[in-house]
Amino acid sequence: MASPQDHAYHLLNEYSNGFMVSQVLFAACELGVFDLLAEAPEPLDSAAVVARLGTSSHGTELLLDTCASLKLLKVEVRGGKAFYQNTELSSTYLSRGSPVSQRNMLLYTARTTYRCWGHLAEAVREGKNQYLQAFGVPSEELFSAIYRSEGERLRFTRGLQEVWSVCGRSVLAAFDLSQFPLICDLGGGGGALARECVSLYPACKVTVFDTPQVVRLAKEHCSLLEEGRLGFCEGDFFKDPLPEADLYILARILHDWTDDKCSGLLQRIRRTCKPAEHVVALT
Amino acid sequence: MASPQDHAYHLLNEYSNGFMVSQVLFAACELGVFDLLAEAPEPLDSAAVVARLGTSSHGTELLLDTCASLKLLKVEVRGGKAFYQNTELSSTYLSRGSPVSQRNMLLYTARTTYRCWGHLAEAVREGKNQYLQAFGVPSEELFSAIYRSEGERLRFTRGLQEVWSVCGRSVLAAFDLSQFPLICDLGGGGGALARECVSLYPACKVTVFDTPQVVRLAKEHCSLLEEGRLGFCEGDFFKDPLPEADLYILARILHDWTDDKCSGLLQRIRRTCKPAEHVVALT
Structure with a gap:
């Protein structure tokens, strides 16, 4: 029955406090804690973090220690002072400069x-x-x-791409897609999955189809159009003509829309797809 | 290094999604899912829950299945239909009627x-x-x-008390308080910790000191004043005279205030406390 040692009571508190754990992670990212520690030549104490980030002393101390307890930071005590550095988790996934930053x-x-x-x-x-x-x-x-805002649009567009730096190759390798010379990634954003695709399947060409704003951002912020094998096409996939392709990818797209809208979109793809209908929906 | 199977990547996602787990728990409490299932004579399917709670079908199905995956509900499939009932966790800590409900x-x-x-x-x-x-x-x-609002005040006052139904006895038994005949629980709300105290230490009397509004609510909603051993006194503990006592309890109080305000309060207690200074601060 009920007691502070009860496993169910422990689990309840873990669930109830889950949002605080999320926010500690989010706040430390937002404030640039992991970026600062990634760039620092050695571990920093709380005062140095405060001086560089312009944050409050008390709040920063609490945040750093909470990050340490969550294994988002490593802490080392020297001369009575705590010095913080990134763990493998934070240097790999949280610092701005990492190729797999989330x-x-x-x-x-x-x-x-x-x-x-x-x-x-x-x-x-x-x-x-x-x-x-x-x-x-x-x-x-x-x-x-x-x-x-432009900042939020950029954050979202980039954010959607980040998952593919970790999971894209595994997802694309789960199917043999080598039989499809022409692939269209509908709602493919900045082209991160498309890039994994042309890298994994050397014979294919991929067109990323997305809204004009997203395509403009993608072109601005992604300079490398891999030797003509990766292209962008802008439009509204519910209304505008879709690029011809042998295979259509819908990666994390359908969950945004009602069943009716999804059904309409899938019918449009079916009419355009050649020679047979190939749609890979990853939602 | 980075991969979907990486332990660090898994932990990152768990942290990042923590707020969703909290909200599933909160929403199911708010909508009365656990109360309905506690009162139902048998497990209910999603349609029955929808009919009783007036919630959307699709949203309710998703919520019930997510609760089941978090072990907040048990699910049993009969004739192709899922039937839900409370787990020990939810019947003990989440349903309105449980004496240790949180x-x-x-x-x-x-x-x-x-x-x-x-x-x-x-x-x-x-x-x-x-x-x-x-x-x-x-x-x-x-x-x-x-x-x-009056509803929020009642919820908070009751909520603060709920932790003591699970942890109060352990906390009070961690110290031998039998030497203190007169105890004052400052900011003691509805008196739940005070009640545990008079039950654990048969010789003591406890006065709960709190703001007029809280004391009024406590008196309205808590009928039992244990044989004259439990009393309420209203006022502002930063300004008004404190009840005399041999021991002052500050349970989850000091964290609300600045160091200056806490220091002032502790000095006031020191001046009132007889015969020596006994303050138990549980923050």
Whole structure:
């Protein structure tokens, strides 16, 4: 029965405090703790972090120690003072300079998803997303909240790509896609999955199809168009003509839309796909 | 190095998704899922839950299955249909009728703490709480946000008490308090810890000191004044005379205030305490 040592009571507290753990991670990313420690030539004490980040002393001490308890930082005590450095987790996945950094996705989650999830009970009651309550935009116009500033748009577009730096190769290798010379990645954003694809399948060409704003950003921020094997095409995949292809990829796309809209999109792809219908939907 | 199977990557995702786990727990409490299942004579399917709670079908299905995956519910499939019932965790700690229910505290956390923690990065930057950003009240007036409606005040006051139904006895038994005939619980709310105290130490009398509003609620909602051994006294512990006592308890009180305010309070107690200074601060 009920006691502070009870396993169920422990689990309950872990669940209930889960949002605090998320926020410690998000806040340390947002404030640049992991970037600072990645660039510092040696471990830093709290005062040095405060001086460089311009944060409060007390708040920073608490944040650093909480990060250490979560294994997001390593702490070493010398002469009665604590010195902090990144762990393998934070140097690999959290510092801005790492090729597999997940920082943009975490910041997007902190600023957008966390706020919507504050209204989960209402979402279950009504059966719809809570962008109206969280951001004042109608639920079907969620992207106007997600793209509410140029900074947020860039963060989201980059964030969506970050997962592929860790998981893209495994996902694409799970199927043999070598039989498809022409591939179209619908809603493929900055082209990170497309890049993994042309690297894994040397014979294919990939067209990334996305909205004009996303394509513009992708072209600005991604200089390398791999020897003509990777191209971008802009439009609205619900209305505009789709690029011809032997295989269509929908990676983390369908979950954004109602069943009706998804059904319409899949029918459009079916009509365009040649020679047979090949759609890989990763949602 | 980075891979989807990497332990560090797994931990990162667990941290990043922690707020979703919290919100699933909070939403299911808020909507009354655990209360309904506790009162139902047999496991219910999703349609029955929808009919009783007036929630959306799709949202409810997702919520019930997520609760099952978190072991907050048990699921049993009969004739192709899933039927849900409480686990020991949810019937013990989450259903309204359980004597050790933590429901009010969870709802307070969901409605107040979760919102403030959405501004953690700013809190660390500024070194102060974020009631202004979350609720529009100055940081030193946090209680006007916490008590923003009669319902919220009741939820918070009850919620604070709930922890003692699980942990109170262990905390009070950690010290031998039998030498103190007169005890004062400062900020003791509804008197739950005081009740554990008079039950554990048969010779003592306990006075609960709290604000007029809290004392009024405590008297309305807690009928049993254990044979004259438990009393309530109202006032502001920073200004008004404190009840005389041999021992003062400050349980989860000091963390709400600045060091200066805490120091002033402890000095006031020292002047009142007889015959020696006995303060147990549980923060």
